[in-house]
Amino acid sequence: MSKSSEPSSELRELVARALAEDIGSGDVTSQAVVPEDAVARARIVQKEPGAVYGFVAADEAFAQAGADGFEGLVAEGEWRDPVPADIATVEGPARALLAAERTALNFLAHLSGVATLAARFAKAIEGTGAAVLDTRKTLPGLRALEKEAVAAGGGRNHRMGLYDAILIKENHAALGGGVAAAVAAAKTGGGGLPVEVECRDAEEVAAALEAGADRILLDNMDADALRAAVEARDGAAGAERRAELEASGGITLGNAGELAATGVDFLSVGALTHSAPALDLSMLLDGQ
Numbered sequence: 001m002s003k004s005s006e007p008s009s010e011l012r013e014l015v016a017r018a019l020a021e022d023i024g025s026g027d028v029t030s031q032a033v034v035p036e037d038a039v040a041r042a043r044i045v046q047k048e049p050g051a052v053y054g055f056v057a058a059d060e061a062f063a064q065a066g067a068d069g070f071e072g073l074v075a076e077g078e079w080r081d082p083v084p085a086d087i088a089t090v091e092g093p094a095r096a097l098l099a100a101e102r103t104a105l106n107f108l109a110h111l112s113g114v115a116t117l118a119a120r121f122a123k124a125i126e127g128t129g130a131a132v133l134d135t136r137k138t139l140p141g142l143r144a145l146e147k148e149a150v151a152a153g154g155g156r157n158h159r160m161g162l163y164d165a166i167l168i169k170e171n172h173a174a175l176g177g178g179v180a181a182a183v184a185a186a187k188t189g190g191g192g193l194p195v196e197v198e199c200r201d202a203e204e205v206a207a208a209l210e211a212g213a214d215r216i217l218l219d220n221m222d223a224d225a226l227r228a229a230v231e232a233r234d235g236a237a238g239a240e241r242r243a244e245l246e247a248s249g250g251i252t253l254g255n256a257g258e259l260a261a262t263g264v265d266f267l268s269v270g271a272l273t274h275s276a277p278a279l280d281l282s283m284l285l286d287g288q
Helices: 009-023 028-033 055-065 094-124 143-153 170-175 179-189 202-211 223-235 256-260
Strands: 039-046 069-072 085-093 131-133 166-168 195-199 215-219 244-248 266-268 281-285
Touching: 009 055, 009 094, 009 143, 028 094, 039 094, 055 069, 055 085, 055 094, 085 094, 094 131, 094 143, 094 256, 094 281, 166 179, 170 179, 170 195, 179 195, 179 202, 195 202, 202 215, 202 223, 215 223, 223 244, 223 256, 256 266
Parallel strands: 131 266, 166 195, 195 215, 215 244, 244 266
Antiparallel strands: 039 085, 039 281, 069 085
């Protein structure tokens, strides 16, 4: 496959900080053991089933360390099994490969873990008509990459931050005079952005529908409560302004299918980014 796409300036800076954190004043082990002129080629091996993502970050880590011969061998986001299987190769000065190994694998294993968990959730709700969304529960500094990984795995991105979408949470509503008043204020002063509001019970759902919310976040509701919210939405006046419904809280791979089948449009799952296990990957020099 072709070399990974061009990294953004933000990614370059992120990778530079990660390498500096790990290498510091120098890789003393390689300097002591590995000949300065040694050249090597390595394979990155996927050791458990899952979806790979993060080639751009891994490529950039090796390149900044002085090894620019990275090549991805598989399509990112596609489920891979059986394993073990080679997913990328990299070649260059041996010291550079070893210096960048951990940083590159940290990015690649974490982002692949996010893509893998997103793919598992997407599979769990397949055929329901609902989509799985990420949240703002991301690792500081990694949000853009993690959201890219979610999308690669089959999930969809929610808002990037506080600046690009209106989501009235419980505390906003409490400070803004309640659900209906907060929705009205957001409709007036929100610059035309769609308005989403968090609701905890049927009474708040009714208020949100009456106020004309564009999307309603159904917080920690069980399947029966979600079905009731769907019925209330579908029976509300103004079908041309049909509100989207988003279930959130307590969603697992075990119950995602049941909750999605209630008729909601979205399941938002913070675990996609805050609790995704790293995908098991290794870098092996040729001959190993």
